[in-house]
Amino acid sequence: MSSRSATHSTFVIERDYDVPAARVFAAWADVNAKGKWFGPGGEKGHELDFREGGREHFEAGAYSYDALYEDIVRDERIVYTYNMHRDGVRISVSVTTVELLADGDRTHLRYTEQGVFLDGEDRPELREHGTNELLDKLGEALAQGAATA
Numbered sequence: 001m002s003s004r005s006a007t008h009s010t011f012v013i014e015r016d017y018d019v020p021a022a023r024v025f026a027a028w029a030d031v032n033a034k035g036k037w038f039g040p041g042g043e044k045g046h047e048l049d050f051r052e053g054g055r056e057h058f059e060a061g062a063y064s065y066d067a068l069y070e071d072i073v074r075d076e077r078i079v080y081t082y083n084m085h086r087d088g089v090r091i092s093v094s095v096t097t098v099e100l101l102a103d104g105d106r107t108h109l110r111y112t113e114q115g116v117f118l119d120g121e122d123r124p125e126l127r128e129h130g131t132n133e134l135l136d137k138l139g140e141a142l143a144q145g146a147a148t149a
Helices: 021-029 031-035 124-143
Strands: 006-017 046-048 055-060 063-073 077-086 089-103 106-118
Touching: 006 124, 021 031, 021 089, 021 106, 021 124, 031 046, 106 124
Parallel strands: none
Antiparallel strands: 006 106, 046 055, 055 063, 063 077, 077 089, 089 106
């Protein structure tokens, strides 16, 4: 018998940021701005081609992240698929939707991830915890003036 498994999970995280949606969007769209919260440069670099059909690649330590941007509506929505590898082994595949809901000079962000976590190599609760930390870092970067639009 194989020890292969697939655990499916969906989680939603919401945040409010005291900046306009254009600034939050720019923090996802620009590699330098994204590096201030997503991971500074990565040990092997950070490549970002932010457009529909564009790709993103990031490596740090044993982990690599590869994304494909499926749908982008400026200042409103970003939909992408991504997979994570650890030591060259695929540990998850996800579909993510980032919604930016403008409220004057503030933005309500709704992050929805639908993932499949493979062969016990990663767990949904760990991914959700890590994503919460990333969105907190995004808020800190925005408060410090990152991604001026």
